[in-house]
Amino acid sequence: MKFLSTLARSVRVSGVGLHSGRRSEVVLAPAGPNHGIVFYRSDKDVFIPALAENAGHFDHATTLGERGGEVGTVEHLLSAATGAGVSNLLVEVDGPELPILDGSSTPWLEAFRQAGLVRQGPVAAFTPARPIVVTGAGGKRIELKPARELRVSYSIDFPNPVIGRQTLSLVISPENYARHVAPARTFGFLAEYETLKAHGLARGATAENCIVVGDDRVENGDLRFPDEFVRHKILDLLGDLALVGVPITGHIVATRGGHALHAALARRLREELAASGASMESEALSYARPQTR
Ligand SMILES: [Zn+2]
Numbered sequence: 001m002k003f004l005s006t007l008a009r010s011v012r013v014s015g016v017g018l019h020s021g022r023r024s025e026v027v028l029a030p031a032g033p034n035h036g037i038v039f040y041r042s043d044k045d046v047f048i049p050a051l052a053e054n055a056g057h058f059d060h061a062t063t064l065g066e067r068g069g070e071v072g073t074v075e076h077l078l079s080a081a082t083g084a085g086v087s088n089l090l091v092e093v094d095g096p097e098l099p100i101l102d103g104s105s106t107p108w109l110e111a112f113r114q115a116g117l118v119r120q121g122p123v124a125a126f127t128p129a130r131p132i133v134v135t136g137a138g139g140k141r142i143e144l145k146p147a148r149e150l151r152v153s154y155s156i157d158f159p160n161p162v163i164g165r166q167t168l169s170l171v172i173s174p175e176n177y178a179r180h181v182a183p184a185r186t187f188g189f190l191a192e193y194e195t196l197k198a199h200g201l202a203r204g205a206t207a208e209n210c211i212v213v214g215d216d217r218v219e220n221g222d223l224r225f226p227d228e229f230v231r232h233k234i235l236d237l238l239g240d241l242a243l244v245g246v247p248i249t250g251h252i253v254a255t256r257g258g259h260a261l262h263a264a265l266a267r268r269l270r271e272e273l274a275a276s277g278a279s280m281e282s283e284a285l286s287y288a289r290p291q292t293r
Pocket residue numbers: 075076186232236
């Protein structure tokens with residue numbers, strides 16, 4: 001049995017966005033049982049529910065909302081929420097991108113720990129009646145098979161020999177998530193850095209917030225795990241799966257996925273959920289603006 005949960009109190013997190021390079025301040029606040037995870041752009045007075053239909057573009061990160069009022073690089077916070085079982089949360093942010101922090105989701109878990117979690121009652125996790133497959137170019141494929149627990153088996157195969165082929169299969173419990181997934185940092189290729197910057201991406205990237213992958217070595221110190229790259233892919237997938245809006249179970253087998261394909265799976269699951277007759281109602285029109293702090 002899964003439980004809905006939220007934070008016991010509000011907690012602040014601030015830092016620089018990976019792509020925008022802009023500093024932003026985030027307040028993670030408790031929310032009611034049917035609230036879901038909702039972002040609030042305080043500088044624009046816009047609410048953006050963390051649901052697959054609001055996922056806009058996936059250029060090296062997952063962005064929610066319409067241009068001008070969007071929130072970018074949401075996946076590491078959402079992943080921490082999935083991993084820790086936090087299903088109701090108001091995320092107030094004063095700019096267009098969440099802070100990247102150390103490039104992993106451990107600082108978000110740490111913020112949840114600081115705030116404390118409260119249970120809001122049991123919830124039946126959703127698992128599809130039959131396997132669901134989504135595919136993309138270049139052999140990308142994700143399959144979700146019905147199961148009573150959430151397990152992720154992820155395989156990646158990069159031409160860069162520093163990464164190469166990596167495969168990992170894990171049952172996602174809060175304990176396994178915190179230990180084996182959350183610390184895995186995002187990564188970028190040194191060879192692509194200038195091009196990304198020219199396209200307005202990676203402007204906040206530093207040796208302190210991502211693994212810098214060179215042609216034949218990691219350029220900035222030791223990895224946290226020998227297979228940190230595939231662990232980060234699992235982290236990203238769990239973040240994008242939060243966009244289903246309800247806890248899910250099943251065995252997810254992913255080969256060379258990415259944010260766009262992860263979100264395609266989340267959209268398919270939203271459709272399955274609607275077809276199953278589950279209530280898709282949210283309190284979308286009644287989100288309360290954060291109290292002045
Ligand atoms: Zn990531």
